Amino acid sequence: MKKFNIDEYILKNYKNKTNAQMALECGCCKSTISNHRVKLGISATDLNNKLRAKIPYICSQKGKKTKTALAKELNCSISFIGKTWAENNLTNTVSGVYYYDEHYFNTINCLEKAYWLGFLAADGNLYRRDGHQGLISLSLKNTDIEALENFKKQLKTEKPVSLNTDKRRKNTTMATLQISSDKLFNQLLTLGIGIRKTFDLSIKDIFTNIPRQYWKGFLLGYFDGDGSISLPNKGISKAHVRYSGPLSNLNDFKIILEEIGVSCKIIEDKRNYNKSFGSLEFGNTIEKYSFLKYIYSSNISCLTRKKEKAKELIQRIEQNITNRSENVKATQHYKSVVLKWEELLER
Numbered sequence: 001m002k003k004f005n006i007d008e009y010i011l012k013n014y015k016n017k018t019n020a021q022m023a024l025e026c027g028c029c030k031s032t033i034s035n036h037r038v039k040l041g042i043s044a045t046d047l048n049n050k051l052r053a054k055i056p057y058i059c060s061q062k063g064k065k066t067k068t069a070l071a072k073e074l075n076c077s078i079s080f081i082g083k084t085w086a087e088n089n090l091t092n093t094v095s096g097v098y099y100y101d102e103h104y105f106n107t108i109n110c111l112e113k114a115y116w117l118g119f120l121a122a123d124g125n126l127y128r129r130d131g132h133q134g135l136i137s138l139s140l141k142n143t144d145i146e147a148l149e150n151f152k153k154q155l156k157t158e159k160p161v162s163l164n165t166d167k168r169r170k171n172t173t174m175a176t177l178q179i180s181s182d183k184l185f186n187q188l189l190t191l192g193i194g195i196r197k198t199f200d201l202s203i204k205d206i207f208t209n210i211p212r213q214y215w216k217g218f219l220l221g222y223f224d225g226d227g228s229i230s231l232p233n234k235g236i237s238k239a240h241v242r243y244s245g246p247l248s249n250l251n252d253f254k255i256i257l258e259e260i261g262v263s264c265k266i267i268e269d270k271r272n273y274n275k276s277f278g279s280l281e282f283g284n285t286i287e288k289y290s291f292l293k294y295i296y297s298s299n300i301s302c303l304t305r306k307k308e309k310a311k312e313l314i315q316r317i318e319q320n321i322t323n324r325s326e327n328v329k330a331t332q333h334y335k336s337v338v339l340k341w342e343e344l345l346e347r
Contacts, residue, residue, distance in 0.1 A: 006036050015050065016075055051076050058084045064099045064158055098159040100179060105187035108210050111217035111300050116151060117191060118221025121206060122245070126185060126195045134185025135178060142173040143305070147224065150301045151177060155184075203252035212345055215256065220295040222253075224303040229292075231309045236322055239313050241288045243280040250280040260344060261337040262290045289317045289330035290337050 006026055010033065013022055019033045026033070054074060058081060061070055067081040074081075108114050120138065127135040140147055148161045159177065166172040189195075192206035210218055226245050232238040243253060250266050257264055264287055268278040282288045292310045296302075320327040 006032070010036055018075075018077060020077075021075075051080065055084055055088075059088050062099075098157050100159070100181050100184060101154075101156045102181055102183040104155055105184060105191060108191070108214055111214050111298050112154060114210050114214035114217030115221035115224075115300055115302065116154060117188075117193070117206070117210070118218035118223075119147070119151075119225045120188065120221075121193050121197070121201060121203075121218075122222045122225025122227075124193070124197075124225075126188060126193065126197065128185065128195065133180045133182045135180055136185060136188065137176060137178045139174050139176040142175045144303060145175040147303055148175055148177040155179065201246070201249060203249045203256075207252070207256060212347075216295050216298055217300065219253075219257075220298070220300070220302055223295060224306060227306070229306055229309045229313070231313055236285055236288075236313065236316050236324075236327070239288060241282040241291060241313075245277065245280075247276040247278050250278060253280055257291065260294070260340045261333070262294060263287050264291070285317060285324075285326045286330045286333050289314065290334050293334050294337060294341070 006028070009026060010022060014037065017025075019030045019037075023030045023033045051074065058070065058074070062085050065073075067078045067085075070081050071078045105113065105117065108117060120136070123138060123140065125137045125139075127137065129135075138148060138151065142163060145161060152159065152161070157179070159179065162176050162178075164174055164176065166174050191209050192202055194200040206218070207215065223243065227243045228240070230240045243250060247266065247268060254264055254266060262282075264280050264282050266278055266280055268276060271277075282291045292314055296307060296310050296314075316322075317327045317330050
């Protein structure tokens with residue numbers, strides 16, 4: 001074991017390390033360190049006073065960092081962090097570990113909030129167990145982890161995203177963000193996203209809680225969650241753009257989209273489910289262009305892989321790479337969509 005000149009070591013480190021830490025590195029017991037400090041005339045309160053000066057910072061990090069992480073950062077004991085939080089009545093704050101903006105869904109007053117409401121309506125899950133806070137869970141393929149990181153930024157949380165293997169697809173890694181918060185949970189219930197989402201969700205009811213100017217945010221969020229776009233290497237006609245979900249929800253989407261001049265059709269899935277499912281298809285070039293141009297007309301963060309495909313398809317139509325009249329008609333028709341949208345906002 002490396003020999004230490006204990007006095008020199010204490011003089012060099014007593015301001016930044018506890019007696020226990022110095023004893024461990026010197027290979028002695030805490031009492032030995034204490035005795036040497038007495039002889040050196042160094043009070044143990046010097047270190048305590050330095051930590052006490054950081055109490056406001058320690059309190060501000062409650063809910064943002066764990067005790068372990070904060071103790072490591074400040075080079076103190078975990079018990080000191082816990083004691084500080086307890087002395088300042090911070091033992092029962094939001095989630096006990098991580099902070100969230102618990103007012104986020106109080107009011108849908110921007111496109112980003114409408115987008116995440118749509119994403120959760122499509123791909124999120126709500127749970128509540130007896131004696132526990134409401135849990136909001138969002139799981140995506142690891143390749144789409146960017147979406148979860150964006151959601152974290154919106155909620156102003158440092159809650160980590162967990163990675164695990166999909167139980168049904170052994171070769172697929174899933175990224176999951178779980179939020180424990182009664183307030184956020186109840187806000188989503190009020191907005192129309194229920195615990196039995198597949199069976200109880202009403203798109204029509206949700207839209208009544210979203211101001212019209214933010215509808216496109218919800219449509220984009222739902223598309224990122226339960227929509228799909230496939231693009232051929234060349235051309236336009238073989239591109240596929242669709243929503244998937246229960247027929248009742250798809251019918252609500254169809255009514256809303258047709259109100260602004262975006263046509264589409266519903267195709268029922270004939271397989272035997274507990275509820276009728278299907279897809280909302282944008283079949284011809286005019287329908288594809290109008291829908292994609294509309295939902296991507298706002299500059300908000302969304303799934304990159306879908307946005308890039310949409311941009312490519314939009315560009316092919318606008319550049320008329322296939323030299324077909326329907327491409328020209330699509331760009332002309334979209335002007336009428338914009339007009340109808342503006343009229344709808346003025347009502």
